[in-house]
Amino acid sequence: MKIVIDLKLCEGNERCVAAAPEVFEVHDDQSHLRIENPPSALMEKIRLAIRMCPRQAISLSDR
Amino acid sequence: MSTPELSLGSIDVITPEHYQQNGYPHAQWTYLRKHKPVFHVEQPRTDPFWAITKAADIMEISKQPKLWLNGPRLAVFVLSPGEEALPPEALPLKHLLNMDPPQHGQYRSLLSRYFTPRSVRALEPEVSRITTTVLDDVMGRTECDFVTEISSKVPVAVIAEMLGVPRQDWPTLFRWTNEIIGGGDPEFQRGENPTETFAQARMEMFQYFTNLVAERQKHPANDVTSILANAKVDGAALPTLELLSYLLVLVVAGNETTRNATTGGLLAMIENPSQFQRLKSDPGIIKTAVEEIVRWTSPVIQFARTATQDTVVRGQKIKAGESVCLFYPSANRDEEVFDEPFRFDIGRNPNPHLGFGIGEHFCLGSNLARLELEVIFRELAKRLDRAELAGPVARLRSSFVGGIKHMPIRYKLGPSHD
Numbered sequence: 225m226k227i228v229i230d231l232k233l234c235e236g237n238e239r240c241v242a243a244a245p246e247v248f249e250v251h252d253d254q255s256h257l258r259i260e261n262p263p264s265a266l267m268e269k270i271r272l273a274i275r276m277c278p279r280q281a282i283s284l285s286d287r
Numbered sequence: 288m289s290t291p292e293l294s295l296g297s298i299d300v301i302t303p304e305h306y307q308q309n310g311y312p313h314a315q316w317t318y319l320r321k322h323k324p325v326f327h328v329e330q331p332r333t334d335p336f337w338a339i340t341k342a343a344d345i346m347e348i349s350k351q352p353k354l355w356l357n358g359p360r361l362a363v364f365v366l367s368p369g370e371e372a373l374p375p376e377a378l379p380l381k382h383l384l385n386m387d388p389p390q391h392g393q394y395r396s397l398l399s400r401y402f403t404p405r406s407v408r409a410l411e412p413e414v415s416r417i418t419t420t421v422l423d424d425v426m427g428r429t430e431c432d433f434v435t436e437i438s439s440k441v442p443v444a445v446i447a448e449m450l451g452v453p454r455q456d457w458p459t460l461f462r463w464t465n466e467i468i469g470g471g472d473p474e475f476q477r478g479e480n481p482t483e484t485f486a487q488a489r490m491e492m493f494q495y496f497t498n499l500v501a502e503r504q505k506h507p508a509n510d511v512t513s514i515l516a517n518a519k520v521d522g523a524a525l526p527t528l529e530l531l532s533y534l535l536v537l538v539v540a541g542n543e544t545t546r547n548a549t550t551g552g553l554l555a556m557i558e559n560p561s562q563f564q565r566l567k568s569d570p571g572i573i574k575t576a577v578e579e580i581v582r583w584t585s586p587v588i589q590f591a592r593t594a595t596q597d598t599v600v601r602g603q604k605i606k607a608g609e610s611v612c613l614f615y616p617s618a619n620r621d622e623e624v625f626d627e628p629f630r631f632d633i634g635r636n637p638n639p640h641l642g643f644g645i646g647e648h649f650c651l652g653s654n655l656a657r658l659e660l661e662v663i664f665r666e667l668a669k670r671l672d673r674a675e676l677a678g679p680v681a682r683l684r685s686s687f688v689g690g691i692k693h694m695p696i697r698y699k700l701g702p703s704h705d
């Protein structure tokens with residue numbers, strides 16, 4: 225599982241950081257991944273981040 | 288709300304007069320979420336639409352801005368009795384909310400970086416100053432109208448400040464926003480009907496901003512008007528209609544909404560005194576409290592989307608050209624998303640409410656609104672020793688932006704501590 229952030233949609237609202245600070249960080253008004261392949265223990269937080277992102281900029285990909 | 292017996296035949300979630308008399312139709316939305324989450328409505332004084340009441344469906348629709356357009360029908364508007372519908376070209380407006388991709392993104396990105404949490408944080412001292420002044424003005428007394436004297440004052444001052452509108456013009460700006468949003472309510476009506484009220488206010492506001500823009504093109508200042516006045520899309524300056532509409536929407540979108548979140552938030556605190564005590568004793572809870580206030584009050588009742596092709600929502604076929612009405616307050620009580628959705632809990636976390644919408648058109652001003660609510664409720668928690676209703680609340684006659692237009696309170700307010 226890979227996390228994908230669509231930077232064309234992301235506006236730096238920081239909701240992802242609030243939901244999963246281990247995974248996301250915002251600088252220059254855009255979200256960045258702190259880790260590429262998160263351990264499964266973080267999946268729940270990542271799903272919350274996906275849900276909380278107001279721009280729906282985060283998704284999961286199998287590749 | 289008293290709803291003795293509900294059935295689909297008796298559902299009415301769009302008549303503005305009902306909102307004025309009874310407040311939000313939560314019992315009916317709850318019924319629809321359970322029995323008919325995609326519900327076809329045909330009523331006089333408006334075109335047919337599908338009422339969407341589940342959070343998951345609103346999210347699904349909002350994240351497909353090419354399938355579901357904003358342009359053809361911005362929201363479900365209901366005519367006043369006897370009022371005639373005007374063709375849209377009679378009162379043109381072209382702004383973020385009624386633009387669609389790809390144009391929408393080009394316009395939105397002109398300003399999005401000025402509304403990030405980081406950018407609006409810089410406004411905090413100013414928001415605090417404005418809030419303190421507003422509260423100081425009612426300090427010596429024991430009764431006031433919380434809406435006209437407190438909650439309505441802060442948002443207009445903050446956006447006026449951001450736009451660089453000189454202080455002496457703030458009251459006029461304030462009146463125009465009341466008329467544009469509340470034109471359906473007799474109290475704010477000028478002329479014969481809501482449409483005339485709106486037309487008049489829109490024209491005066493356009494005139495005002497035409498002058499301000501010309502001034503800022505000559506002498507750019509450090510404000511949002513200067514940025515738009517000198518911005519380019521596709522290498523050209525913004526056309527006049529787009530530029531003036533952008534400014535108008537910035538003024539209007541953040542006023543009535545933030546005001547109603549503030550008023551409804553205090554009302555919720557009055558009705559749930561333990562939650563107000565909790566905020567007083569634990570100021571660190573302010574951020575979740577603000578989210579809960581927005582969820583609880585859901586000041587925007589609905590926006591609409593129109594299908595560009597035949598599609599399906601929750602198994603229901605919807606044809607190209609038909610429109611859906613996204614009821615945000617209903618999503619914010621969705622029992623599939625929230626535990627005990629009808630409990631006001633300022634510590635609720637996570638709180639994935641849709642009060643600011645979601646996706647392509649997600650509220651541009653959400654971080655600004657959050658900052659304003661944070662400052663206001665932080666100050667109220669510090670200074671307000673007690674507050675109770677001193678009379679009945681009066682609600683706005685609108686099924687678009689809902690809220691309270693008067694709320695008399697009896698209170699004891701202490702001095703500012705700074």
Ligand code: HEM
Pocket residue numbers: 349383384385395446536537540541542544545548581585586587590615641642643644645646647648649650651652653655656
């Ligand atoms: C508590 C206060 C507020 C609430 C509840 C609220 C709610 C909303 C909602 C529901 C939408 C539509 C979202 C969608 O279609 O998905 C929206 C859009 C918008 N709001 Fe707010 N809003 C608030 C405050 C503000 C403020 C302070 C501003 C000031 C600039 C603002 C500016 C806008 C703009 C410009 C849009 C259009 C965005 C677009 O179409 O791309 N709002 N708001």
Ligand code: SF4
Pocket residue numbers: 229233234235236237238239240241248250254255276277278279280281282
């Ligand atoms: S929540 Fe979404 S929009 Fe906000 S910073 Fe994270 S990815 Fe970007």
